[in-house]
Amino acid sequence: MYILKNSLISIIRNKGRNILIGIIILVISCSATVTLAIRNTANKLVKNYEEAHDIIATISFNRQQLSNNFKGGEDARKENIEAFNNIEAITIDAVKKYGESDYLKDYYYVYATSLNSETLTKATDSFEYEVEDRQTTTSSSTTTEGGGNYGMGRPMQGEGGMHTITNNNTTTVITRSKEIFQSSRNLTGDFELDGYSSYDAMTNFVDGTYQISDGEMITDFSNLECVISSELASLNEISVGDTITLKNDNIEKTYDFTVKGIYKDNSNENDSINMYSPSANQIITGSSVIEKLVEDDSSLVTNVTPSFILKDEGVIEAFSSELKEKGLNEYYAVNTNLDQIESATKSIENVKTFATTFLIITLIIASIVLFVINMINIRERKYEIGVFRTIGVSKFKLTMQFVLEILIVSIICLSIGAVTGAFLSKPVGNSLLKSEIETSKNAEQEISNNFGRGDKMGPMEMNHNGMVNVTEIDSIDAVVDFTVIAQLLGIGIFLSLISSLASMISIQRFSPLTILKERS
Amino acid sequence: MGILKLENVAYRYKDAPKDKYVFKNINYEFEQGKMYAIKGKSGSGKTTLLSLITGLEKCTEGHVFYDGKDLKKMNLDKYRNTEIGIVFQSYNLLPRLTAIENVILSMDVSKVKVTNKKQKALELIKSVGLSEEHCNRRILKLSGGEQQRIAIARSLSYNPKIIIADEPTGNLDKDTEAEILGIFKHLAKDENKCIIIVTHSQNVCNEVDVIYELK
Numbered sequence: 001m002y003i004l005k006n007s008l009i010s011i012i013r014n015k016g017r018n019i020l021i022g023i024i025i026l027v028i029s030c031s032a033t034v035t036l037a038i039r040n041t042a043n044k045l046v047k048n049y050e051e052a053h054d055i056i057a058t059i060s061f062n063r064q065q066l067s068n069n070f071k072g073g074e075d076a077r078k079e080n081i082e083a084f085n086n087i088e089a090i091t092i093d094a095v096k097k098y099g100e101s102d103y104l105k106d107y108y109y110v111y112a113t114s115l116n117s118e119t120l121t122k123a124t125d126s127f128e129y130e131v132e133d134r135q136t137t138t139s140s141s142t143t144t145e146g147g148g149n150y151g152m153g154r155p156m157q158g159e160g161g162m163h164t165i166t167n168n169n170t171t172t173v174i175t176r177s178k179e180i181f182q183s184s185r186n187l188t189g190d191f192e193l194d195g196y197s198s199y200d201a202m203t204n205f206v207d208g209t210y211q212i213s214d215g216e217m218i219t220d221f222s223n224l225e226c227v228i229s230s231e232l233a234s235l236n237e238i239s240v241g242d243t244i245t246l247k248n249d250n251i252e253k254t255y256d257f258t259v260k261g262i263y264k265d266n267s268n269e270n271d272s273i274n275m276y277s278p279s280a281n282q283i284i285t286g287s288s289v290i291e292k293l294v295e296d297d298s299s300l301v302t303n304v305t306p307s308f309i310l311k312d313e314g315v316i317e318a319f320s321s322e323l324k325e326k327g328l329n330e331y332y333a334v335n336t337n338l339d340q341i342e343s344a345t346k347s348i349e350n351v352k353t354f355a356t357t358f359l360i361i362t363l364i365i366a367s368i369v370l371f372v373i374n375m376i377n378i379r380e381r382k383y384e385i386g387v388f389r390t391i392g393v394s395k396f397k398l399t400m401q402f403v404l405e406i407l408i409v410s411i412i413c414l415s416i417g418a419v420t421g422a423f424l425s426k427p428v429g430n431s432l433l434k435s436e437i438e439t440s441k442n443a444e445q446e447i448s449n450n451f452g453r454g455d456k457m458g459p460m461e462m463n464h465n466g467m468v469n470v471t472e473i474d475s476i477d478a479v480v481d482f483t484v485i486a487q488l489l490g491i492g493i494f495l496s497l498i499s500s501l502a503s504m505i506s507i508q509r510f511s512p513l514t515i516l517k518e519r520s
Numbered sequence: 521m522g523i524l525k526l527e528n529v530a531y532r533y534k535d536a537p538k539d540k541y542v543f544k545n546i547n548y549e550f551e552q553g554k555m556y557a558i559k560g561k562s563g564s565g566k567t568t569l570l571s572l573i574t575g576l577e578k579c580t581e582g583h584v585f586y587d588g589k590d591l592k593k594m595n596l597d598k599y600r601n602t603e604i605g606i607v608f609q610s611y612n613l614l615p616r617l618t619a620i621e622n623v624i625l626s627m628d629v630s631k632v633k634v635t636n637k638k639q640k641a642l643e644l645i646k647s648v649g650l651s652e653e654h655c656n657r658r659i660l661k662l663s664g665g666e667q668q669r670i671a672i673a674r675s676l677s678y679n680p681k682i683i684i685a686d687e688p689t690g691n692l693d694k695d696t697e698a699e700i701l702g703i704f705k706h707l708a709k710d711e712n713k714c715i716i717i718v719t720h721s722q723n724v725c726n727e728v729d730v731i732y733e734l735k
């Protein structure tokens with residue numbers, strides 16, 4: 001008990017030194033609280049971001065694998081394309097099968113095809129005149145058709161290689177045609193029809209590349225509803241509520257789509273070359289609509305782009321091998337957006353690193369200053385140590401007393417500093433993490449706007465992507481929590497030990513007699 | 521049998537040359553109930569000898585026995601805070617504390633059983649000729665002689681068997697010196713303590729039972 005009593009007396013009677021030490025510890029604890037709070041907030045922001053942005057796996061060609069098997073040289077071109085066409089395309093059924101996985105939270109896909117239209121004008125800055133060469137003579141008849149090429153890997157005629165020579169009564173038709181052999185995966189209709197399986201699949205709208213400028217997003221994914229680009233709308237003088245007619249030339253069937261909304265493509269604002277954006281002829285609808293079109297015509301060229309929402313980054317490997325087991329061709333690779341997510345949180349991580357570095361530097365400087373103050377005081381303290389030792393206070397108890405002294409000062413100043421820091425951490429943290437907090441806050445509102453829904457989300461539910469469920473971080477005063485207190489306490493103890501190090505070494509090293517003699 | 525026994529004691533400062541001993545081959549025995557004076561020229565090693573007896577330094581050669589036990593095998597902290605009272609040449613009081621606090625501190629450290637430590641400390645301080653007013657002054661606000669008397673009061677506070685004083689009357693006038701010597705004498709005769717005083721003073725030498733001279 002007398003150790004505590006001695007410590008208290010010593011603190012009170014050595015005001016000068018203890019106030020000095022106290023101020024330093026106060027400053028440290030204050031800045032430590034701020035930095036720790038910022039670190040904490042940064043961690044939460046990163047976690048928030050990671051919760052809001054799922055890890056999404058997509059399937060793409062493994063080009064490395066493709067080129068390994070392809071041959072070189074002029075003559076090999078046809079062979080290569082044939083080989084490419086032989087690689088089984090990813091079908092809607094396969095995607096649905098892949099989607100049934102324990103590693104996934106959910107999945108979505110874009111199921112796309114293309115149609116033509118007799119009533120709509122395609123937005124294009126180059127178009128071909130069709131040459132009428134439908135000629136019937138006594139000897140032969142040739143019909144050339146333009147437009148719809150819907151077959152799989154079908155050779156098509158190009159560059160009008162047809163010559164007709166007519167002599168009085170007889171007609172000789174010499175047809176020279178160049179075969180263009182092209183990928184069977186290309187959608188060759190004038191209008192690309194993108195069928196989305198859910199709102200989450202509309203990543204262009206989620207990230208703001210596309211934005212509804214008039215009307216709103218489709219609400220029924222199986223009805224003949226659509227959203228068209230502003231360019232197509234103005235070219236054809238279409239407004240929200242109108243009906244557009246698309247045609248499958250293969251089976252001569254037309255489909256009437258109700259235009260629910262018009263979107264603007266923000267991605268090509270800086271394009272100075274093309275008249276229309278690449279998305280001008282892109283029509284947005286539900287995936288079930290495409291399934292209906294395929295029911296009507298199974299030869300319709302389609303492609304499907306699935307996105308699989310993984311449970312967490314730990315299952316990437318497992319999911320990708322599961323797909324292989326389920327029959328995904330070796331020419332396909334499973335990719336994820338992990339890198340993107342990591343690079344997006346980089347600025348927050350930078351603030352965190354800055355805060356940590358700042359904290360470490362403050363701690364180092366403070367430790368040195370505290371050590372020096374105690375070194376300066378050690379002459380006086382040495383004499384004290386000598387007296388205590390001669391009257392029979394053990395080294396251990398004496399060390400305890402000295403440490404206790406600093407500890408009491410530290411704890412008092414640490415508490416004051418922590419409270420001050422808690423108040424300061426809000427403005428400081430907010431200004432450092434301003435843009436990140438804003439981003440996190442506004443994400444929900446912006447997405448809602450992109451879908452043309454304004455404030456209210458309406459019937460739209462964006463559950464699994466979690467975009468709307470992001471916990472808002474608009475203040476960081478809540479972050480001076482248990483973790484911060486614990487970390488602060490650790491720092492306090494560390495500083496106390498550093499401060500008492502000088503005296504502790506003296507206690508262990510000097511014999512009392514030498515110390516006492518120094519005095520006289 | 522003596523309470524304190526020196527056996528072939530020799531001492532050399534660690535940084536001194538190998539053959540330069542302060543003293544060598546000291547054999548002596550101190551008994552309870554007697555007053556001793558250690559005499560010798562300045563630099564003859566009196567203070568050094570005291571530091572060996574008090575366990576602040578270890579003998580280079582030989583042994584010091586307290587009550588039959590070798591100091592080298594004892595808990596020296598406990599030895600100093602209960603068995604032996606030390607009054608140093610340079611007083612060695614804590615300047616941050618008041619006079620009475622210095623005395624009470626020693627009682628605390630020794631864990632001596634006293635019901636009212638403050639009362640006891642006050643009595644002790646009065647017994648060395650200081651007033652209540654001196655008690656509550658910081659050490660540095662006392663004169664050399666007053667500090668010396670506080671140091672004596674402190675060494676008495678936990679009732680040790682041996683009291684060792686390094687020139688305790690060096691800073692005192694004749695009257696006070698006599699007063700202090702009276703206290704020591706009383707402790708030796710009536711309370712069976714062993715009193716060892718290092719001194720140059722002839723007055724002190726006249727009062728003691730045995731004089732030991734260091735050469």
Ligand SMILES: Nc1ncnc2c1ncn2[C@@H]1O[C@H](COP(=O)(O)OP(=O)(O)OP(=O)(O)O)[C@@H](O)[C@H]1O
Pocket residue numbers: 533534535536542560561562563564565566567568569609
């Ligand atoms: N730390 C030390 N290292 C080396 N030699 C020392 C040390 N302390 C003292 N001495 C030497 O040891 C000898 C004895 O010193 P000591 O202090 O015991 O003398 P003393 O008899 O008490 O003298 P005084 O009457 O002046 O107090 C002296 O010659 C001194 O120079």
Ligand SMILES: [Mg+2]
Pocket residue numbers: 566567568609686
């Ligand atoms: Mg001396």
